[in-house]
Amino acid sequence: xxKAMSAACALLAVAATPAAALTPEELxxxxxxxIFVIHTWDxxxxxxxxxxxxxxxxxxxxxxxxxxxxxxxIAIRRGNVSYGAELEFPDPERDLCQLKVKELAAPPVTLGDxxxxxxxxxxxxxxxxxGLELTLTEGLVSSLRGGDDDxxxxxxTSAAISPGSSGGGLFDAAGRLIGITTFQRRDGxxxxxxxxxxxxxxxxxxxxEALAKRKALxxxxxxxxxxxxxxxxLAPYDPTLPREMPQPGDxxxxxxxxxxxRPNDRSxxxxxxxxxxxxxxxxxxxxxxxxxxxxxxxxxxxxxxxHASAEVLEVAPFVTAFRTLQAGERWGPLKVRGIEAIGxxxxxxxxxxxxxxARVVGSEQVSVAAGSFDAMRVELDGRVSxxxxxxxxxxxxxxxxxxxxxxxxxxKRVVKLVMxxxxxATAYELESYSVR
Numbered sequence: 001x002x003k004a005m006s007a008a009c010a011l012l013a014v015a016a017t018p019a020a021a022l023t024p025e026e027l028x029x030x031x032x033x034x035i036f037v038i039h040t041w042d043x044x045x046x047x048x049x050x051x052x053x054x055x056x057x058x059x060x061x062x063x064x065x066x067x068x069x070x071x072x073x074i075a076i077r078r079g080n081v082s083y084g085a086e087l088e089f090p091d092p093e094r095d096l097c098q099l100k101v102k103e104l105a106a107p108p109v110t111l112g113d114x115x116x117x118x119x120x121x122x123x124x125x126x127x128x129x130x131g132l133e134l135t136l137t138e139g140l141v142s143s144l145r146g147g148d149d150d151x152x153x154x155x156x157t158s159a160a161i162s163p164g165s166s167g168g169g170l171f172d173a174a175g176r177l178i179g180i181t182t183f184q185r186r187d188g189x190x191x192x193x194x195x196x197x198x199x200x201x202x203x204x205x206x207x208x209e210a211l212a213k214r215k216a217l218x219x220x221x222x223x224x225x226x227x228x229x230x231x232x233x234l235a236p237y238d239p240t241l242p243r244e245m246p247q248p249g250d251x252x253x254x255x256x257x258x259x260x261x262r263p264n265d266r267s268x269x270x271x272x273x274x275x276x277x278x279x280x281x282x283x284x285x286x287x288x289x290x291x292x293x294x295x296x297x298x299x300x301x302x303x304x305x306x307h308a309s310a311e312v313l314e315v316a317p318f319v320t321a322f323r324t325l326q327a328g329e330r331w332g333p334l335k336v337r338g339i340e341a342i343g344x345x346x347x348x349x350x351x352x353x354x355x356x357x358a359r360v361v362g363s364e365q366v367s368v369a370a371g372s373f374d375a376m377r378v379e380l381d382g383r384v385s386x387x388x389x390x391x392x393x394x395x396x397x398x399x400x401x402x403x404x405x406x407x408x409x410x411x412k413r414v415v416k417l418v419m420x421x422x423x424x425a426t427a428y429e430l431e432s433y434s435v436r
Contacts, residue, residue: 019174027124028136030175034109036078037128038063038085038099038167040071052127052168053099054177055106062200063167064182065090065097065240066279076101078133089207090239095182096195097240098203109169112176114152114196119143125159125181125192127168137161139190152196155179161192170194214239237436241277245321246412250274252433255369259418259425269431272296272317282318317407317414325376325407327362354398355382366406368416370430373408375415380405384421399423411435 022030034055040048051067053076061076068074074085076099088100118141125137139159146153157170161181170179179194214237237247256268271287275295286294298318333356361377383398401421408415412435417428 019176021122021173022175024124024136024138027171027173027175028126028134031109031126031169031171032134033106035126035128035134035169036061036076036106037131037133037164038067039075039077040068041073042070043072045073050128050131050164051166052164052181054167054169054180055104055108056098056111056177056200057108059101059104060088060108061085061099061101061104062180062203063097063099064180065092065095067167068097068240069278070238074099076104087239089204090210091199091203091206092210092240092242094195094199094203094206095242096180096199096203098207109171109177110175111200112172112174112178112197114178114198117141117144117155117172117178117196122173123157123159123178124171124173125157125161125165125168125194126171127161127165127181129160129162129165131164135165139192142190145193152198155194155196157192157194158190159192160190210239238277241279242321244409244412245277245279246274246282246318247436248274248277250412250433250435252411252413252435253431254428255431257427257429259427261424266431279322282321317405318412321412325360325378327360327376329360331358333357354384355380355403357381364406366408366416368429368431370411370415370432373406373410373415375406375408378405378407379403 036053036055038051038053038061040050042048048071049067049069051063053061053063056062068087074087076083076085083101083104085099085101087097089098091097121141123139123141125139127135129135137160139157141155142158143156144153145156155170155178157179159170159181161168161184165181166183168181169177170181172178177200178197180197180200181192181194183193185191185193241247251271251273253269253271255266256270257263258265269288270293272284273287275283275285277283280299282298284296284298285292286296333354358378358380361379363374364377366373366375366377380403381400382403383400399421401419403417403419405414406416407413411430411433413430413433414428415430419426
């Protein structure tokens, strides 16, 4: 009996012993067969981007979805060996995509356990920064950011990564995958981040859900098209975009209101339709009475480029498609470019609009013609050129204004905008929308 207990204790002791640490040379030799460079091309055969990928199963490679943005063709390469690949499971919300690579015989890496990851432990990144394949860097787990009972934290590491490292692996000293290197902060040093390995395990199930949603949307669109319903000529659904971002073809119809002089006049209607989308910019066109009156572009730094009349001016209506607004958050001056040639303002040398400050008030209910929405309220203060308001070039100077916007995540858009000055008050309200 005593011998049996001793043997059992010995087995438990062996099981509890952590895997032996490898030297960097041993670790590289073990992992290098499982790390590839990823190349993508558009439908015209034009090269788009490169990134990194990690073999996680038979004919299965994990990378970041943003590496595959707008790709029509995908290949994984190492040295002079190349394999064609196709998207198998997308998880755009977490920016992880699994590729299917037929006839790939590379060994899969061993998946680690986030529960065992500790701040200060030594880690190694293997990827293809700037296309330099099989680059090994060493560092520490600098921090574990976020995370709660339901979510794994993002790994912050000092192991160096660069553009091209996206989709590469972050490994512990035993060569086990603990994260997928995804992004870096360029406004600091050694601020690099990886998505946790537990997310990798969940990509197939979450990807199936994303694909099922896309299939349902495409079937609904086909049914609407067969029925002759209007407004269904949409661009293909892009499953690699985060779900909070609009899709090409999404549209919103607004009514421009004169709250002070003609509050019941709802004749001025503008249809905004997304033309193209990526993680750094959204481009849309604006139509009125069947004619294009504007083209606008929005970026994640809250800047916006307008080529329009002042009556369709919005301030970054997609702002929370890039990040989450927090109550109490404040911004400095906002730039609005591309509107300088409106009217005669350009001839006077005056800047038409200047947004000087903004603050997020908080969440509240707002009702418009399109319905009632839970929205985030943002207030912006600034000044507008008197010339732009219809005065002659002789009447110089500015009029102060306050612009209040309500952003509703449900429709991925500002649903109401009110601009008030001592001389007028106008509104831009959502009347209808079509989003996927």
